[in-house]
Amino acid sequence: MRTSRVITAVEAHAEGEPGRVITAGAPVLQGETVFAQMQYMQTHVDDLRKLMLREPRGQPALCANLIVPPCHPDADAGFIIMEQTEYPPMSGSNTICVVTVLLETGMLSMVEPVTELTLEAPAGLIRVRADCADGKVTRVTFKNVPAFAMHLDASLEVEGLGRVAVDIGWGGMFYVMSDADALGVSLEAENGAQIVQTSERILAAAREQLGVTHPENPDITGPTISQLFGAPTNPDTHGKNAVTVSTGGFDPKRPHALPGTLDRSPCGTGTCARMAVLHKRGLLKAGQDYVHAGPLGTTFTGRIEEVTDVAGYEAIVPTLSGQGWIYGTSNYTLDPTDPFQEGYTIGDIWA
Numbered sequence: 011m012r013t014s015r016v017i018t019a020v021e022a023h024a025e026g027e028p029g030r031v032i033t034a035g036a037p038v039l040q041g042e043t044v045f046a047q048m049q050y051m052q053t054h055v056d057d058l059r060k061l062m063l064r065e066p067r068g069q070p071a072l073c074a075n076l077i078v079p080p081c082h083p084d085a086d087a088g089f090i091i092m093e094q095t096e097y098p099p100m101s102g103s104n105t106i107c108v109v110t111v112l113l114e115t116g117m118l119s120m121v122e123p124v125t126e127l128t129l130e131a132p133a134g135l136i137r138v139r140a141d142c143a144d145g146k147v148t149r150v151t152f153k154n155v156p157a158f159a160m161h162l163d164a165s166l167e168v169e170g171l172g173r174v175a176v177d178i179g180w181g182g183m184f185y186v187m188s189d190a191d192a193l194g195v196s197l198e199a200e201n202g203a204q205i206v207q208t209s210e211r212i213l214a215a216a217r218e219q220l221g222v223t224h225p226e227n228p229d230i231t232g233p234t235i236s237q238l239f240g241a242p243t244n245p246d247t248h249g250k251n252a253v254t255v256s257t258g259g260f261d262p263k264r265p266h267a268l269p270g271t272l273d274r275s276p277c278g279t280g281t282c283a284r285m286a287v288l289h290k291r292g293l294l295k296a297g298q299d300y301v302h303a304g305p306l307g308t309t310f311t312g313r314i315e316e317v318t319d320v321a322g323y324e325a326i327v328p329t330l331s332g333q334g335w336i337y338g339t340s341n342y343t344l345d346p347t348d349p350f351q352e353g354y355t356i357g358d359i360w361a
Contacts, residue, residue, distance in 0.1 A: 013343040017062065019074075020115060021338035022107040024150075025308035027275035029107030029334075030062065030074040031089075033117070035342075043081050044088040045132040048097050049229070051076075051090060057352050059092040064353025067342055070094060070271040070360060071255075075104050077117070085130035086118055094271075095256050096234055099133035099155075100182025102278010102310065102330050106150045109140055110334035113147050120145065133182050151331040154279070156318050157181040157286035158325035160222050168215040176212065178222055181283030181328070184232025186216040190240040190252070197240050197252045199272070199305040206270045209236040209254035213270075225321030236270075237280045247301045247309060251284065253277040275332070276304035281312045282328045289314060289326050296326075308332075 017035035021028070037055050041047035051058070061067060062074045073093050080088040089108045091101045098104075108129065113120040118127060125140040125147075133155045141149040161178040168174045177187045188209075190197050195208050213236040224230035239251045253273035273280070281302040288294035300312040310332040318325050344351065 011343065012345055014346040015344045017342040019340045019342065020111045020336055021340060022111055022334050022336045024103035024106035024334040025275040025304065025310065025332050026306045027103040027273055028072050029104040030072060031108055031111040032062065032074060032076045036076050039078060044078060044090065044130045047078060048090045048132040052097050060352040061344065063092060063094055064355055067353060071274060073101065073104055075108050080130045082130050082135060084128050085135060086127045087112060088130040090132060093255055098183045099230060100131050100279055102281065103275045105129065105136060105152055105278065106332050106334040109138055109150045110147045110336060113140055113142065114145065114336055147334065149331055149333055151329055153315065154282050154328050154330055155182055156320050156325040156327050157282040158320050158323040159287045159290040160323065161220060162287065162290060164220055166212065166215045166219055168211050170211055174212060176216060177287045178216065178220060178233055179283035179287045180224065181286060182279035183235050184222055185235055185237045185280055185283045186213055186233040187237045187239055187284065187287065188212055190238040195238060197238060197250050197305060202272045202305065205238060205252045205272060206254050209238055210256060210270050212236055213256060225323060237277065237284065239284060242303065244303055244307065247303045250303045251276060251280060252305045253280045272305055274304065274306055276302045276308060276310040278310055278330045278332065281310050281330060285312050285314060285328055286326050290324065
């Protein structure tokens with residue numbers, strides 16, 4: 011077998027959202043922080059992201075994570091998150107996948123019943139508690155970066171929808187959030203096509219009309235992702251949501267195309283952004299659990315641990331809990347004569 015590179019990965023998902031964890035085969039990255047390494051990767055070695063997320067090795071709903079040595083002395087490991095169109099500074103489901111892989115494969119030592127560790131994400135240090143039993147990570151709880159609302163009830167002119175009220179919040183990514191019930195959109199998984207089409211229309215309008223920049227890091231802009239939220243359908247939960255991860259952006263010339271894909275999980279950073287909005291409205295207080303369901307009915311549990319300030323914005327410090335599962339290990343190769351050195355996309359399932 012002839013190959014120009016070999017990439018080793020562990021396949022995992024967190025409450026349904028697949029988050030491939032790359033453990034070997036990546037190039038050495040430059041940068042004194044994981045955020046700087048993420049920027050270097052985006053500029054100089056983006057071929058790895060494309061190779062692992064596009065076909066034939068990937069699919070539109072897949073995320074990936076690259077394990078890197080930590081730059082901060084307090085961190086046990088670092089990781090860089092890759093999605094179809096961007097490198098998010100932070101992701102809840104991917105954090106859960108990474109913790110599960112690091113501990114269950116022995117890359118970091120597991121201590122039962124509780125393992126405590128610190129990860130360095132591009133967004134900063136993430137403190138983690140992993141409940142463990144019989145070699146299995148049964149629950150991951152992490153303290154996220156501060157989350158805050160930048161806009162409440164902002165009005166957008168959205169093609170095909172008219173005027174739409176939206177919130178924009180930061181939970182590790184910038185989300186534009188809309189009320190699914192007001193839009194007449196069901197958040198059930200079988201309604202994924204309508205959710206995605208509606209969400210991408212709103213995201214395109216928000217990018218054009220309501221762009222935002224992180225007040226402490228001008229290199230982080232948005233919104234880059236969209237969330238539709240609704241009333242709970244399970245009495246054991248407090249809310250329901252569906253997050254759309256863009257794979258190319260809304261194209262009005264292709265109204266029936268699917269330019270994005272649903273986050274299969276309840277979305278960790280999306281839950282944190284939603285909690286920040288609810289707190290700003292006085293609907294969620296510190297110390298309260300917030301059980302958030304996704305389109306599959308799986309849940310993440312958030313909690314506001316404290317209230318803080320981010321460059322003048324009232325913010326919350328949230329924790330988030332969920333579980334991950336490993337479902338495979340893989341060695342990927344690349345033949346130097348393969349015509350698809352960065353994978354490919356086709357318009358039947360890709361934008």
